[in-house]
Amino acid sequence: MEPNQPQKKITRRTLLGGAATAAVAVVQTSFARGRSAVAVQIGIDEKTILTEDPTKQMGVPPGKVGTRSTFEKLAKNPSDISSRSPLQDFYGIITPSDLHFERHHNGVPAIDPAKYELTIHGLVERPMIFSLVDLKRFPSVSRIAFLECSGNFRTGKETMSPQEICGLTSQSEWTGVKLSTLFREVGVKPNASWFLAEGGDAARMTRSIPVSKGWNDAIIAYAQNGEAIRPEQGYPVRLFLPGWEGNTSVKWLRRLELGDAPWHTREETSKYTEGIKDGKIRQFSFDIDARSIITFPAYPAQIQKGWIEIRGLAWSGRGKVFKVEVTTDAGKSWQQAQLQEPVLDKAHVRFRHLWQWNGATTEIMSRVTDETGYVQPTFAQLIDARGSDGGYHFNPITVWQIKADGRVFNKPENFR
Amino acid sequence: MLIKQHLIQGLVVLTGLFSLNAQYVPNQQSDRLVRPDSLPVRFWFGRPATSEHIARLNDDVRPDGLGLPSGEGVATQGAVLFAAKCAACHGEGGTGGTGGALVVKPAAPGKRTEKVIGNYWPYATTVFDYIQRAMPFNEPGSLTPNEVYALTAYLLTANKLIDEKTVLNANTLRSVKMPAQPLFVPDDRKGGPDIR
Numbered sequence: 241m242e243p244n245q246p247q248k249k250i251t252r253r254t255l256l257g258g259a260a261t262a263a264v265a266v267v268q269t270s271f272a273r274g275r276s277a278v279a280v281q282i283g284i285d286e287k288t289i290l291t292e293d294p295t296k297q298m299g300v301p302p303g304k305v306g307t308r309s310t311f312e313k314l315a316k317n318p319s320d321i322s323s324r325s326p327l328q329d330f331y332g333i334i335t336p337s338d339l340h341f342e343r344h345h346n347g348v349p350a351i352d353p354a355k356y357e358l359t360i361h362g363l364v365e366r367p368m369i370f371s372l373v374d375l376k377r378f379p380s381v382s383r384i385a386f387l388e389c390s391g392n393f394r395t396g397k398e399t400m401s402p403q404e405i406c407g408l409t410s411q412s413e414w415t416g417v418k419l420s421t422l423f424r425e426v427g428v429k430p431n432a433s434w435f436l437a438e439g440g441d442a443a444r445m446t447r448s449i450p451v452s453k454g455w456n457d458a459i460i461a462y463a464q465n466g467e468a469i470r471p472e473q474g475y476p477v478r479l480f481l482p483g484w485e486g487n488t489s490v491k492w493l494r495r496l497e498l499g500d501a502p503w504h505t506r507e508e509t510s511k512y513t514e515g516i517k518d519g520k521i522r523q524f525s526f527d528i529d530a531r532s533i534i535t536f537p538a539y540p541a542q543i544q545k546g547w548i549e550i551r552g553l554a555w556s557g558r559g560k561v562f563k564v565e566v567t568t569d570a571g572k573s574w575q576q577a578q579l580q581e582p583v584l585d586k587a588h589v590r591f592r593h594l595w596q597w598n599g600a601t602t603e604i605m606s607r608v609t610d611e612t613g614y615v616q617p618t619f620a621q622l623i624d625a626r627g628s629d630g631g632y633h634f635n636p637i638t639v640w641q642i643k644a645d646g647r648v649f650n651k652p653e654n655f656r
Numbered sequence: 657m658l659i660k661q662h663l664i665q666g667l668v669v670l671t672g673l674f675s676l677n678a679q680y681v682p683n684q685q686s687d688r689l690v691r692p693d694s695l696p697v698r699f700w701f702g703r704p705a706t707s708e709h710i711a712r713l714n715d716d717v718r719p720d721g722l723g724l725p726s727g728e729g730v731a732t733q734g735a736v737l738f739a740a741k742c743a744a745c746h747g748e749g750g751t752g753g754t755g756g757a758l759v760v761k762p763a764a765p766g767k768r769t770e771k772v773i774g775n776y777w778p779y780a781t782t783v784f785d786y787i788q789r790a791m792p793f794n795e796p797g798s799l800t801p802n803e804v805y806a807l808t809a810y811l812l813t814a815n816k817l818i819d820e821k822t823v824l825n826a827n828t829l830r831s832v833k834m835p836a837q838p839l840f841v842p843d844d845r846k847g848g849p850d851i852r
Contacts, residue, residue, distance in 0.1 A: 368703065
C-alpha cells in the first residue's frame, strides 16, 4: 500500500512486538502516531490497549473503512440455511448491511461483476442481455423497504429473543433500475402474464411472478444502503419486490423469462405454500401481512422499576402502518404508541411507548393496524382462521412476560 | 397549479405515445416531483440475446410440458442412480436423511405426515425441473436429461404415482396426475379486517 514507506511500517510493528505478526492488512500506518492507533489497525482488541484517560493519548487516524466498536457484540444467528438479524440490538429502521438476515438454498455464490449478465426472453419483442454496466446506465430508483422471509416465525420456549422469534426481516435502501423500464426496453408482449425469475446460485432459485408486479414496483437492484449489494444479498444484482415474501426477491438474478402461465417451481409448490382450512393449500401467497414486535424490553433484557421506553418495529407488505397499539396489562387495555417518522410504504416503522413499571408481574405486547384496516392477529386467531398451525405467513402478536425480578421472557405458543 | 396541469397533460401525451401500462394516479405529493414516466421508448442499452444463448440458459419446465427435453428413463434405471447419487442424503429409497424424505411414509409418533412428492406436490413436471436444476445438492447441474427422466420415474414410482414399467418422457411425464393438485388454491388474503 505504501511502497515508499516500508521502513516506517516495520518500525511501528516492532513497537508492538510479536502481536504484529498476526496483523491484518496495515493500511494507515503512515499516519499512525500512537501505539493504540497501530494496534487498532492491525486488529488488536481495543480493550487490551485501553488507557485510564483517552484524553491523555493520541487517537486513531482516519481509515479507509469504518469499524464497529469492539465493545458492540452485534451478530447474526446462523444455521445451515439462514442467518437471523439481531432485531433487539437495532435502533431506528435501517438494518446495517452486514447484519441483514440471510436465507439461501445452496450457499452464497461468488459472481464476477465483469462477467455478470441478465438475460430477458420469452414473450418479448426483443430478447436481450444486459451487463451490470448496462443496468447501471438506465434511470435509477431508490426505495427504503423491508424484506421478510415468509417463514419468519418461531416459538416453543421462553428463552427466545426477537432475533430468534422473527429475525428473518430486515430493512435497507435498495437502488436499481425499475423492472418496468427493462420491460419496455425488451417490449413485453401483451399476452405475457407471468415471468420466471432465476438466480445464478447453486440452487438456481426460481419463482413465477405475475407480470403486473413487474410493471408496478419491482426493482432490479444493484445497491443496498449506498453501496453494491452484499454477496449474501445477491451481489451483483437481485430482484426486489416490495412487500412480498422474501423468497420472490430472487438473488444473484441471471434470467427473466416472460410467459403466459406460472411454472409451479418447487419453491412455489413444495415450499412457500401453506395449509389452510378443509385441507386446502394456499399458493402464490405473495403479500406479507402486517406485523409488529416489541424489541425492548424483550428476552434477554432485564428491566428495573420506573420509566421504560417500550420500543419496537411494525410493518406491512400491503402499504403503510396506520397505527401501533401497546398493552402493558396483558391485553386488558391498549394505548396508541408513537410512530417515528418517516412512516414509509411497505417499510419497517419504529414505534415507542412510555411506561412506568411498578415491579408487578405482567405481560406486554404490541399490535399493528395497517392502512387497509388489517389488525395483527393473536396466535389463536390465526390458528382459528387457518385451521392449521404449520406453514408460512405466520405474523401473530408476540407476548412478552415480565417477571417480578424484571426479567423478560417470550410467552411460548404450542406450534408444529 | 399550472405546473401540475402541465405535468399531467404531458403525461397523457406520453402514456398515449408509448401505450404503457402506467397507472398514474394524480397525487399531491408526487406531483411536486418530476415523474419518471417521461422516459424514451428505448435506451438501446444491452445487446440482443441469440437463440443459442437462450437455449444454453433456459431449461425450465412447465406443467403443460413446455421446456421438457427429449430423452426418456424408467424407474429401474433411476433406482441405480438414486442409490449412487442421492441416497446418502435422502436415505435408502428416499425415506429420509439430511436432505429430507422424498416418498410418502407413515408419520412418526406425535409428528404430522411429512409433505413429500406423493402427498403434496401438485405437478410431476416440477420433480423433473427441480432435480435437473438443483440436485444432487453437492453437484447441481451434473445430470443428463435421460438420468433426470430415470430419477423422476423412480421417485414417482416410489410414491405410487406411476406404474414401475412406465417409460417417462416429455409426453408421459406431463400427463401424470398428482393427488394433491386439486387441493391448491390461490391466495385468498386481501388485507382489510379479515384474518385469513
